[in-house]
Amino acid sequence: MKKKGLVVGLLLSATILTSAFTPISINADQGPVVRFEGQPITFSQQPRLIDGILMASVRDLAMALGMEVTWSEAERLAVVTGSGYELxxxxxxxxxxxxxxASTIYGNTQMVNGSMYVPLRFFMESSNHVVRWDSATSSVNVTKQADSLPVVGTYDHLVTLLTQNEGNGSAQVSLITKQAKAETTSGNASVPAGASAAVAVQDSARAAAPGYSGTNVQVEGVDESDVVKTDGTYIYTVNKQRIVVTQAxxxxxxxxxxxxxxxxxQDTQFQPSEIYVDDKHLIVIGNSYQNYKPVPYNGAGGTTQKKMIMPMRSQGTAKVMVYDLTDRSSLKLVKEAELEGNYVSSRxxxxxxYFISNKYVNYYQYREMTDKEEAKTGLAPAFRDTSAGDSFTSIPLDQVYYLPKAIEPNYVLIGGINLNELNQxxxxxxxxxxxxNVYASEENLYVAVTNYEQMRIQPMRMPAGDAAQGIRVGEPNRASQPFELPKQETIIYQFGLxxxxxxxxxxxxxxxRLxxxxxxDEHNGYFRLATTTGEVGRPDEGTSKNHVFILDANLKEKGKIENIAPGExxxxTRFMGDxxxxxxxxxxxxxxxxxxQDPAKxxxxxxxxIPGYSDYLHPYDENHIIGFGKDTIEVDNKNPNGPQSIAYYQGMKVALFDVTDVNHxxxxFKELIGDRGTDSELLHNHRALLFNKEKNLLSFPVNVMKIDPNQATTNPKMLASAYGNFAFQGAYVYSLDLEKGFQFRGGITHLSQDDLQKAGQYVHAGDKQxxxxxxxxxxLYTVSNGLIKANDLSTLKEKNSVVIP
Incomplete structure (x- = not known):
């Protein structure tokens, strides 16, 4: 059974309903003017509105696109072909x-006067074209997909799109979470006693600042936000509900x-999450919330019964606050900007x-409203920029596009700010x-979304001897029953920056799925992706497989490697050059x-x-790559109905791979840290890594757990599954080169001896994490919410520390 709204047919064929063309008055036997790339299409048989759907002759539509049509009498179907496309x-x-x-048509093919008619929108969108209604000329405009996206246009069309998808469960796979709308909340800069410094002194310190490390980012030249930033003199940190500026x-x-x-x-709250810093500005990004306040309204149909609903606007915003850094002891707020919805990512x-938000479109709360104008306002996305005033500005629906292959009850909003022209x-x-998922190069931004479709596959045939393997005769064999296998496709949208x-x-x-x-990754005009299909461990055709795809400048497939490591x-993944x-x-x-190197091949x-796995891969040089992950121990599994062996993850593993001989x-080198339970934020967030090849410097935060040797056991499974006790929290510092590999230089912790003595099996470092x-x-500086510590880079001897109040 296919889920409504997530099948390929829906992704390609949202229908043209009469509401999408209002206001317009036309004869039921004749549709509006249809233009292809601005030129009217000449029809031998006129398009018609049939059951509220604009239909057109298959032959006429194919001729307009330069395609051929043949009729298969044996299969009783029309076949349209052209430029690698078949319908x-x-x-x-x-x-x-x-x-x-197979694709669902929202409507039916029909024979009219001896010719096959098909919904015009389905035909055009299935061949990678965009269909728009132009109210100014009362016409349907068809353009190539690469040129534009379709516009929502009207409230009725928005309702049509949302209604078609209301049963798809799409909110489960989006990043959207319903949030409270924000009013203006300006940060208050407080200056601790004795911390004030003259601007001239700050400038002098900046001028003398030496080299410093930046955030570990994926693409050189594309900065990513983080909780800690430095400009070589000052350290800026997101510290719970605050931003702390420290002269370092x-x-x-x-x-x-x-x-x-x-x-x-009591009404609003701003939660800072990430920051950027440059020579002029501190940029704070986070989510702003407005506390929930139900609003009464008259029910649908004119009833006087009072009901309670949420306010008309989204109750959450992604908020950017820009501060002038002229005087860091008294930061000046110079710009605020907000997008409705939940903050997703930025570059x-x-x-x-550039920053991105997702706003959930709660159509259900609006469709019962008697005041349709108020409902229209509530459904439109909005933004706020103090350069244009303090109020929110709604984006007209004729300026809101939709993503035909990923229609969901959400708005993706992309805000762009020129920091050199803050008055704009x-x-x-x-x-x-x-x-x-979001990826950005210096020229392009890519937003990816995975769609899910249920597809039925054939029952498995069990090999002979099943009874001897624990499947008793007469019992139903679950593995042989038909089942729904989720099919996944990732849609990529490219935006020029x-x-x-x-x-x-x-x-x-x-x-x-990604x-x-x-x-x-983007490289030399090509876009590369690595995906996984299927499910891990399935013993049938639905087992997981991994793939690499290379797309050209128009995001069309150029080359691919499929079916890597079935069952895993x-x-x-890391793309590095060729x-x-x-x-x-x-x-x-x-x-x-x-x-x-050859995108086509x-x-x-x-x-x-080798044992273990890597959660993150980082380039060392063109022939060496560093892997950060977990070590594993594989143990025989004596359960005859289960897997033959089980791999238990152990402590953290750091490995240097030599790929000079790409075939072997x-x-x-490898370094093992702690025992089972050891973890590092680096395994989940690449920005936690400090690496500098020229300095032979490698460092990252880590929570180390170690097994008490007095509690060792000879049982391999118990030994492999045993968790360690707390041993350390802080930063591990290494030297790394190609001759000696990883050389542990020491650990820097913010925990006092008293903290360590009080620690039990587990530790909650809290503000000292x-x-x-x-x-x-x-x-070398280590940063926690409660402390910044400075250590000599050569000896790791502590130089100084400052407590953050």
């Missing part, structure tokens, strides 16, 4: 086959300069800031759809090396299988 249209059917895949250089003069507090009140490229109102584009503006460019699609942002899933590295896992860690070169990659490590000149 099969059975007679009197509500489904069709697009390039061999020189280390012997460390002091807290100022604290931005966002106290909130900063030079002086341009931010550029905002809005799309009805959803976004999950230019001076704070994001403009839609292309749409692409690949099978499977792991994270490192599953995507991707744990990490190569790609992929780690999959089930019981062992295969590191795959792929050659992508990518090749799988070599693989290395090697694990050149080290979050980031950075360097300025010859000083």
């Amino acid at each position: 099969k249209l059975p007679m009197n059917s509500d489904f069709a086959y697009v390039n061999g895949k 250089y020189p280390a012997d003069q460390m002091k807290v300069l100022s604290i931005l507090d966002f106290p909130g009140n 900063k490229i030079g002086s341009s800031l 109102t931010m550029n905002v584009t809005s799309y009805l759809g959803s976004g999950q 230019n001076a704070g503006k994001a403009a839609y460019k292309h749409t692409g699609m690949v099978p499977g 792991l994270n942002q490192f599953s995507m 899933r991707i744990y990490s 190569r790609a590295y992929m780690v999959t896992f089930k019981n062992t860690d295969p590191l795959f090396v792929m050659d992508l 990518p090749k799988l070169l070599g693989a290395l299988k 990659p090697l694990e050149q 080290v979050q980031r490590v950075l360097y300025i000149g010859d000083t």
Whole structure:
């Protein structure tokens, strides 16, 4: 059974209903003017409105696109072909086959005066075209998908799109969470006693600042927000509900300069989550909330019964606050900007800031409203920019696009701010759809969303001897029953970036699901992706498989490598120039090396299988890559009905792989940290890594757990599954080179001896949990919510520390 709204047919064929063309008065036997690329299509038989759906002759539509039509009498269907595209249209059917895949038609093919008619929108969108209603000329305009996205246009069309998808359960797979709308909440800069510093002194300190580390980002030149930033003199931290500015250089003069507090009140609250810093500005990004306040209204149909509903506006916003850094002891707020919805991600490229939100469209609370104008206002997305005033500005529906292949009850809003022109109102584009993973190069932003479709597969045939394997004769064999296998496709939307503006460019699609942002990469005009299809451990055709796809500048498939490591899933991927590295896992860690130099013919070169797995891969140089993950121990499983062995993860593992011989990659060095239970934020967030090849410096925060040797057991399974006790929390510091590998230099903790003595099996470091490590000149800094500590980079001897109040 196919889920309504998530099947390929819906992604390609939202129908044209009469409401989508209002206001217009036409004869039922003749539809509106249809234009292709601005030129009217000449029809031998006129389009018609049949049951509220605009229908047109298959032959006329095919001729307009330069395609051919043939009739298969044996199958009783029309076949449309052209430029690698094939559409099969059975007679009197509500489904069709697009390039061999079954697609639902919202409507039916029908014979009219001896010619087959098909819903015009389905035909055009299935061939990668966009259909729009132009109210100014009362016409239907068809353009190529690469040129534009369709516009929502009217309230009625928005309702149509949402109604068609209301049963798809799509909110479960989007990033949207319903939130409270924010009013203006400005941060208050408080200056601790004795912390005030003259601007001239600050400028002097900045001028003398040495080299320093930046945030570990995926793409050079594309900055990513983080909880800790430095400009070489000052350290800026997201500290719970505050932003703390600390003078860090020189280390012997460390002091807290100022604290931005966002106290909130009974109505609104701002939660800072990430920051950016440059020479002029501190940019704070987070979510703003308004407390829930039900509003009474008269029920539908004119009833006087009072009901309670939520306020008309979304109750949450993604908020950007820009502060002038002229005087860091008294930061000045110079701009606020908000997008309705939940903050998703952001990037900063030079002086341009781009941030993304997802707003859930709760159509259900509006469709019962008697005041339709109020409902229309509530359903439209909105933004706020203090450059244009304090109130929110609704985005007209004729300026809201929708993503035909990912229609969901959400708005994706992309805001762009030119930090050199803060008096300009931010550029905002809005799309009805959803976004999950975000990747950005210096030229393009990619938003990816995975759609799910249920498809029935054939029952498995069990091999002979099943009874001897524990399946008793006469019992139903569950494995042989038909079942629904989820099919996944990832839709990619590309937006060009230019001076704070994001403009839609292309749409692409690949099978499977993405792991994270490192599953995507842009290189030399091509876009590369790594995906997983199926389910891990299935013994049938639904088992997991992994793939790499290469798309051209128009996001059309150029090359691919399919069916890598069946039965396993991707744990990490890294694209580096003309190569790609992929780690999959089930019981062992295969590191795959792929050659992508020829985009049309990518090749799988070599693989290395070792215990453990890598959650994150980081380049060392062009022939070496560092893997951060977990070690594992594989133990025989004596359950005859289960897997033959089970792999238990152990402590943290850091490995240096030599891929000089791409056909035979090697694990050149490895470092094992702690026992089962050891963890690091680096395994979940790449920005927690500090690495500098020239300084032979490698450092990251880690929570170390160790097994008491007095409690050792000879039982392999018990030994492999045993968790360690708390031993350390802080930053581990290593030297790393190609001759000696990993050399542990020491650990830096913010926990006192008293804290350690009070620690039990587990520790809650609280405000002393080290979050980031950075360097300025010859000083290494570790940052927690309660402390910033400065240590000599060569000896790790403590130089100074400052307590954060």
